[in-house]
Amino acid sequence: MKKAILLLNMGGASNLNEVELFLKNMFSDKNILPIPFLFRKIVANIIIKSRLEDVKENFKLIGGASPLNPITQKLVKKLESKFDIPIVAVMRYVPPFASEFLKKFKNEGIEELILFPMYPQYSTTTTLSSVQDVQKQCQILEYYPQFRLVNAYYDDKLYIKILAQKIIESMKNKEYKEYDFIISAHGLPQSIVDKGDPYQKEVEQSVELLSQYLQEIGLSFNSIKLAYQSKVGKGKWLEPNLLDTLRNSRSKKVLILPLSFTIDNSETIFELDIEAREIAEKLKYDEFIVVQCPNDDDNFAEFIYEKISNL
Numbered sequence: 001m002k003k004a005i006l007l008l009n010m011g012g013a014s015n016l017n018e019v020e021l022f023l024k025n026m027f028s029d030k031n032i033l034p035i036p037f038l039f040r041k042i043v044a045n046i047i048i049k050s051r052l053e054d055v056k057e058n059f060k061l062i063g064g065a066s067p068l069n070p071i072t073q074k075l076v077k078k079l080e081s082k083f084d085i086p087i088v089a090v091m092r093y094v095p096p097f098a099s100e101f102l103k104k105f106k107n108e109g110i111e112e113l114i115l116f117p118m119y120p121q122y123s124t125t126t127t128l129s130s131v132q133d134v135q136k137q138c139q140i141l142e143y144y145p146q147f148r149l150v151n152a153y154y155d156d157k158l159y160i161k162i163l164a165q166k167i168i169e170s171m172k173n174k175e176y177k178e179y180d181f182i183i184s185a186h187g188l189p190q191s192i193v194d195k196g197d198p199y200q201k202e203v204e205q206s207v208e209l210l211s212q213y214l215q216e217i218g219l220s221f222n223s224i225k226l227a228y229q230s231k232v233g234k235g236k237w238l239e240p241n242l243l244d245t246l247r248n249s250r251s252k253k254v255l256i257l258p259l260s261f262t263i264d265n266s267e268t269i270f271e272l273d274i275e276a277r278e279i280a281e282k283l284k285y286d287e288f289i290v291v292q293c294p295n296d297d298d299n300f301a302e303f304i305y306e307k308i309s310n311l
Contacts, residue, residue, distance in 0.1 A: 004086040004110045005308060006098065007076065008130035009118040011091025012066025012265045018094045019056050023048045025093040031129040034192070047232070058270045068265040075263070075296040082305045086110070092130050099137045106143040114308055115149045118262045120159060121206065122152040123199035125192065150307050154206040158303055160213050162294050163257065167214070170255060170291045179287070180251040181221040182242065183207050184272065186260040187228035190236040200238055206259055222251050230267055246279055253287040254280065262300070264293045
């Protein structure tokens with residue numbers, strides 16, 4: 001049976017012109033705004049109109065483009081050397097879209113698609129949305145391959161070790177006990193969690209497992225806290241908010257780990273390394289360190305290879 005691998009992610013604008021496309025597609029997603037179509041269209045237009053210029057300005061501060069696509073392509077190249085089947089990265093809201101590859105796979109007679117979500121924790125707003133998009137595009141093309149989905153790996157010990165290694169790299173020659181460790185997860189509206197989305201529970205389990213592993217290997221921070229970032233709008237979202245956590249931290253040295261992302265993007269580079277850093281500077285922090293995502297690290301590429309090989 002001929003197979004192909006798809007790495008699934010939200011995507012990131014490759015230039016300023018793609019910012020509007022990203023916002024339009026994201027807020028048109030029924031999993032992001034689970035309201036009737038006509039209302040969703042109206043709300044999406046309001047959000048885009050109010051946020052577009054601000055988001056563009058934010059992108060200018062990180063060089064005018066998200067780093068997600070180039071980093072992902074480096075990861076794909078490493079994986080191509082491990083697999084003897086096609087492997088591509090497909091994005092949910094900006095190119096490269098799934099449709100760009102599925103027509104080719106259909107013509108090549110690919111019978112099975114292996115889907116690897118680049119989201120460690122499962123959510124209807126991320127994993128489900130990406131999977132449904134691939135399935136929808138296949139239906140449009142009248143292409144009916146088998147699907148195999150790699151499960152969420154928030155609790156995988158090897159992935160926890162990868163995160164710990166990133167922490168160790170960031171804390172080289174530092175005294176751990178002097179630092180508060182804030183694990184920052186992408187926020188989610190409370191209403192989505194209340195409807196049964198498992199994301200919050202999986203985030204909390206990730207935090208617990210990572211904390212236990214750090215203790216096992218003798219790395220003790222002053223404190224370990226979970227916080228949520230990226231809130232949009234005035235509704236109730238998961239708490240505590242990252243910026244509030246920074247304001248209430250006792251230590252003036254902090255290490256922040258972006259938990260929900262495997263590839264650095266605008267929400268790690270701008271929100272954490274620029275926006276949150278500015279808050280920390282105003283609060284007279286002595287040190288503010290942001291841990292990089294696994295990105296295209298060799299051990300993360302090997303992890304993906306093992307997860308897919310053991311399906």
